[in-house]
Amino acid sequence: MVDNYKSILKGIIATILILSPSVIQAASNDTSTINYSVAAINELNLDGGPYDLTVDTATAGQEPELVTYEGTYDITTNCGTNAKKITAQLNSDMPDDTFLWFDMAPPTGAASVWMDPITSASQNIITGIDATAQANISFIIDLEAWATAGVIESASKTLTVTLTDS
Numbered sequence: 628m629v630d631n632y633k634s635i636l637k638g639i640i641a642t643i644l645i646l647s648p649s650v651i652q653a654a655s656n657d658t659s660t661i662n663y664s665v666a667a668i669n670e671l672n673l674d675g676g677p678y679d680l681t682v683d684t685a686t687a688g689q690e691p692e693l694v695t696y697e698g699t700y701d702i703t704t705n706c707g708t709n710a711k712k713i714t715a716q717l718n719s720d721m722p723d724d725t726f727l728w729f730d731m732a733p734p735t736g737a738a739s740v741w742m743d744p745i746t747s748a749s750q751n752i753i754t755g756i757d758a759t760a761q762a763n764i765s766f767i768i769d770l771e772a773w774a775t776a777g778v779i780e781s782a783s784k785t786l787t788v789t790l791t792d793s
Contacts (some may be wrong), residue, residue: 711756724776
């Protein structure tokens, strides 16, 4: 009797499968939602460093000669129009009669700011930065020391260059 029920059940399943082929077939396409986002990206990199500058030359009757380091920097930001600027500052002020100058060529579309020597106060270097990804843009660091600065043993300062909101 159990065998009869098994045979009847097999017959019913076979009939259902024959009459309903879509039951065993997969759909030919499907849709799905893709959630995505792009985060704020603000990257700045000064190439090289540490930078060694020594004022050690002068012409008699003139102030010592300025010493220059020439380097490059890279920048990537996906900000809006005129949304970013670059600032610079030292961890502490330079000794009397010594000056550290820092200048960066601006990325395309931005503007350089004429400035005083870098101090411990944050100063704008470049303004009006739009979304950009550029590499090998030039910068310079100049060390100037007047004769009245005297002899200064080897010392260091930390230069912080920041890509920030305008």
